Amino acid sequence: MSTDVGIWVGALMTIAVFSYLFSENEFYKAVEHIYVGAAAGYSIVLGFSNVVTKGWQPLVEGRQFQVLIPVAMGLMLFAPYAGTQYNWMRRIPISFIVGIGAGITIRSVVIEQFVKQLSATILPFNSVNNVIIVLGTLAVLSYFFFTFKPSRALKTSAEVGKWIIMITFGASFGNAVMGRISLLIGRIDFMFREWIHLIKL
Amino acid sequence: MKREVPIIVTTVAGIFMILEYFHNIPGLANGAKELQNWAILVAAFALALAAINLAARHLRNITARHQNAVHSGLLLASMFATVIAGIFFGTDARAFVFIFDNIITPCGSAFYAMACFHLASAAYRAFRAQSGQAAALLITGIIVMLGRAPIGDLIHPYLPKMATWLMQVPNLAGMRAIMISSAIGMIGVSLRIITGIDRTHLGMGQE
Numbered sequence: 001m002s003t004d005v006g007i008w009v010g011a012l013m014t015i016a017v018f019s020y021l022f023s024e025n026e027f028y029k030a031v032e033h034i035y036v037g038a039a040a041g042y043s044i045v046l047g048f049s050n051v052v053t054k055g056w057q058p059l060v061e062g063r064q065f066q067v068l069i070p071v072a073m074g075l076m077l078f079a080p081y082a083g084t085q086y087n088w089m090r091r092i093p094i095s096f097i098v099g100i101g102a103g104i105t106i107r108s109v110v111i112e113q114f115v116k117q118l119s120a121t122i123l124p125f126n127s128v129n130n131v132i133i134v135l136g137t138l139a140v141l142s143y144f145f146f147t148f149k150p151s152r153a154l155k156t157s158a159e160v161g162k163w164i165i166m167i168t169f170g171a172s173f174g175n176a177v178m179g180r181i182s183l184l185i186g187r188i189d190f191m192f193r194e195w196i197h198l199i200k201l
Numbered sequence: 202m203k204r205e206v207p208i209i210v211t212t213v214a215g216i217f218m219i220l221e222y223f224h225n226i227p228g229l230a231n232g233a234k235e236l237q238n239w240a241i242l243v244a245a246f247a248l249a250l251a252a253i254n255l256a257a258r259h260l261r262n263i264t265a266r267h268q269n270a271v272h273s274g275l276l277l278a279s280m281f282a283t284v285i286a287g288i289f290f291g292t293d294a295r296a297f298v299f300i301f302d303n304i305i306t307p308c309g310s311a312f313y314a315m316a317c318f319h320l321a322s323a324a325y326r327a328f329r330a331q332s333g334q335a336a337a338l339l340i341t342g343i344i345v346m347l348g349r350a351p352i353g354d355l356i357h358p359y360l361p362k363m364a365t366w367l368m369q370v371p372n373l374a375g376m377r378a379i380m381i382s383s384a385i386g387m388i389g390v391s392l393r394i395i396t397g398i399d400r401t402h403l404g405m406g407q408e
Contacts, residue, residue: 010307017311035308037276041283047248054238070239074246091207091403093243098402099211100240102391103218113384117377129370136374144382168375170338174345180317183310
């Protein structure tokens with residue numbers, strides 16, 4: 001068996017998590033709360049590091065006083081603590097983040113998810129696979145037309161699209177299950193190899 | 202003013218990010234980078250607010266001697282231990298690395314791994330080949346699962362090839378169409394937010 005404290009902690013935590021499969025118990029609940037606390041703490045540390053590198057250092061070392069604007073916006077999030085009459089102030093930082101997010105979404109989605117996917121779909125009809133990809137994509141797209149009453153041809157195309165969507169969901173489901181199983185194998189491998197040294201290969 | 206200023210901030214921030222990307226206007230690139238840094242900074246303050254709320258919630262549990270008081274204590278202890286280790290000793294410190302390697306990583310993997318049992322249980326209850334399309338979903342799922350496991354090759358050597366074909370051809374067509382459709386949806390939602398039509402994020406509803 002391993003003599004490493006870290007491996008013991010990791011193994012006991014793993015057993016506690018899997019004990020939920022038997023029934024919810026105190027051991028599981030304790031580990032669940034420890035995990036949430038540690039993960040929250042980790043996020044706080046990352047956030048603090050961002051404040052230091054993008055706020056404190058530019059302000060103190062670089063004399064970039066424009067950094068005070070996002071700091072002021074950040075502090076506005078705490079305004080409701082000063083009284084309900086200041087509730088409206090938190091809308092400003094929220095609207096700033098949402099505006100930046102919406103702008104970045106349009107930037108990335110238009111090129112990566114729309115133009116590139118469309119151009120990758122325009123394939124020559126020189127193989128059965130290419131025909132399935134092109135017609136399959138068009139059929140699924142036709143299924144998503146909800147703005148007008150579909151014609152008979154569109155209905156037929158949408159029906160084919162439904163079949164393709166079902167195959168896609170089945171494949172995604174299979175992939176998701178296999179991804180989780182590989183994680184499970186990883187945990188079992190850790191327990192038997194690194195903790196109790198039963199697997200020696 | 203309380204209503205208009207947030208909408209103006211959203212519109213200006215959004216349009217600035219779009220203009221910078223699609224037009225080569227001098228000075229805009231640096232401005233956009235600066236705005237992104239500002240957003241990260243504001244998000245860090247939002248994270249601090251969330252941490253305060255989480256701590257306050259669990260402190261209330263402890264002071265009120267709630268039935269989950271012990272669990273709340275464990276959560277706060279692990280949160281403060283991680284914060285102290287990371288902020289005062291640095292992210293390279295042994296204590297912080299220990300927490301990440303031996304608590305966050307194994308627990309995260311175990312929680313995700315456990316989902317495969319829930320997926321199997323849900324699939325057993327939900328998957329019924331009651332129609333041709335439901336059967337297509339079921340059969341594709343089984344082929345992909347078996348084809349991606351070593352046992353698939355033992356059952357039939359054609360099974361892994363079939364799984365690969367399903368992933369690379371019909372699945373590709375479906376995923377591509379879903380990506381294009383969701384892209385159109387995302388562009389629409391973003392434009393509604395930037396133009397101030399959608400104000401739900403500000404708690405103002407739509408107009």
